Amino acid sequence: MSIKPLKIGSLTLKNNIVLAPMAGITNSPYRQICVQSGVALVYSEMVSSNGLIRDGKRTQELLTRSSTERPFGVQLFGDDPEVLGQATEIASELGELIDLNMGCPVKKVIRSGAGSALLCDPAKVARIVATMRRATTLPFTVKIRSGWNLKQINFLEIAHICELEGADAVILHPRTRCQGFGGHSNWDHLAMLKQHIGIPVIGSGDIYTAQDGLDMLNRTGCDGIMIGRGGYGNPWLIDNILRLQQGQPEQHPTPQQRLATALNHIKLYHHHFGSRKTVLDMRKHLCWYSRGMTGASEFRADVNQTQDLESLLGCVTSFFNRQGDK
Numbered sequence: 001m002s003i004k005p006l007k008i009g010s011l012t013l014k015n016n017i018v019l020a021p022m023a024g025i026t027n028s029p030y031r032q033i034c035v036q037s038g039v040a041l042v043y044s045e046m047v048s049s050n051g052l053i054r055d056g057k058r059t060q061e062l063l064t065r066s067s068t069e070r071p072f073g074v075q076l077f078g079d080d081p082e083v084l085g086q087a088t089e090i091a092s093e094l095g096e097l098i099d100l101n102m103g104c105p106v107k108k109v110i111r112s113g114a115g116s117a118l119l120c121d122p123a124k125v126a127r128i129v130a131t132m133r134r135a136t137t138l139p140f141t142v143k144i145r146s147g148w149n150l151k152q153i154n155f156l157e158i159a160h161i162c163e164l165e166g167a168d169a170v171i172l173h174p175r176t177r178c179q180g181f182g183g184h185s186n187w188d189h190l191a192m193l194k195q196h197i198g199i200p201v202i203g204s205g206d207i208y209t210a211q212d213g214l215d216m217l218n219r220t221g222c223d224g225i226m227i228g229r230g231g232y233g234n235p236w237l238i239d240n241i242l243r244l245q246q247g248q249p250e251q252h253p254t255p256q257q258r259l260a261t262a263l264n265h266i267k268l269y270h271h272h273f274g275s276r277k278t279v280l281d282m283r284k285h286l287c288w289y290s291r292g293m294t295g296a297s298e299f300r301a302d303v304n305q306t307q308d309l310e311s312l313l314g315c316v317t318s319f320f321n322r323q324g325d326k
């Protein structure tokens with residue numbers, strides 16, 4: 001058994017596992033941890049096309065990356081074809097791939113006509129995809145949902161437009177906008193999409209175990225899979241999906257391996273963001289790293305009280321060391 005590398009336009013990835021763009025999560029330190037676990041492509045958090053063309057500081061911060069985060073996909077959101085075109089030109093200097101967000105369900109984004117609101121306007125989708133296509137020679141992906149709601153499932157139509165207008169791959173998160181993140185993603189939609197378009201299909205949704213990853217590939221025939229929430233505190237998921245694809249057994253991390261990764265994550269965070277943000281943001285990641293371990297609920301209470309880097313490090317180290325190296 002072997003892994004089929006994913007090809008997106010001119011880019012041949014080393015395998016078929018991609019890190020999902022997740023606002024507030026997939027910043028540079030998180031992406032570096034996932035690269036170390038074997039992911040073949042990382043995406044930025046979603047970036048406002050308006051912000052990018054206005055050179056906003058926050059927007060630029062979202063796109064700083066280390067040399068190991070490569071290939072790096074820049075995900076843009078917006079609703080104006082011209083603005084998205086200009087943003088695509090700028091983003092093409094900052095990454096190796098461009099993506100258009102047509103899945104975000106957040107009200108503020110929807111109200112501006114962006115994210116999954118675009119699914120309701122196929123003619124505009126055509127204009128946007130064509131404009132972005134003209135603006136870059138980089139590989140170009142579009143990330144969509146199944147439709148606005150269960151009565152308006154139109155992913156086949158939208159994906160077809162994306163293909164016609166020159167997108168190199170479509171990423172489908174098979175839930176509707178109105179479903180948000182609730183219930184289950186409908187993997188049948190991935191299988192249908194794979195039959196419907198000629199460009200690669202990447203599946204996103206509910207991969208929590210390595211077997212889930214393998215199942216999505218096998219059941220839907222999709223060309224690549226995206227790791228989202230299942231990777232929280234569990235970057236080993238990526239390596240384990242690669243192992244299963246090669247007929248090898250999974251390898252679960254020991255407490256000491258978990259500790260080493262958590263400490264590395266803290267170090268990368270500190271280097272990128274400084275102490276204050278590290279203490280605040282790493283609390284949630286550390287709670288995720290501790291899931292399923294003895295005393296995890298007490299640890300969560302303790303770690304959420306820490307106010308400085310030193311006590312955060314002390315709290316983490318003693319928790320994982322108490323687990324023993326079983």
Ligand SMILES: Cc1cc2nc3c(=O)[nH]c(=O)nc-3n(C[C@H](O)[C@H](O)[C@H](O)COP(=O)(O)O)c2cc1C
Pocket residue numbers: 020021022023024025045046075101102103104143173181204205206207226227228229230
């Ligand atoms: C906290 C969070 C932030 C997200 N931010 C983005 C985003 O910026 N752009 C995007 O296309 N999708 C975003 N998503 C959707 C994910 O990329 C993914 O498609 C979705 O979570 C389904 O995959 P999962 O079940 O593996 O998490 C986000 C999801 C979560 C949970």
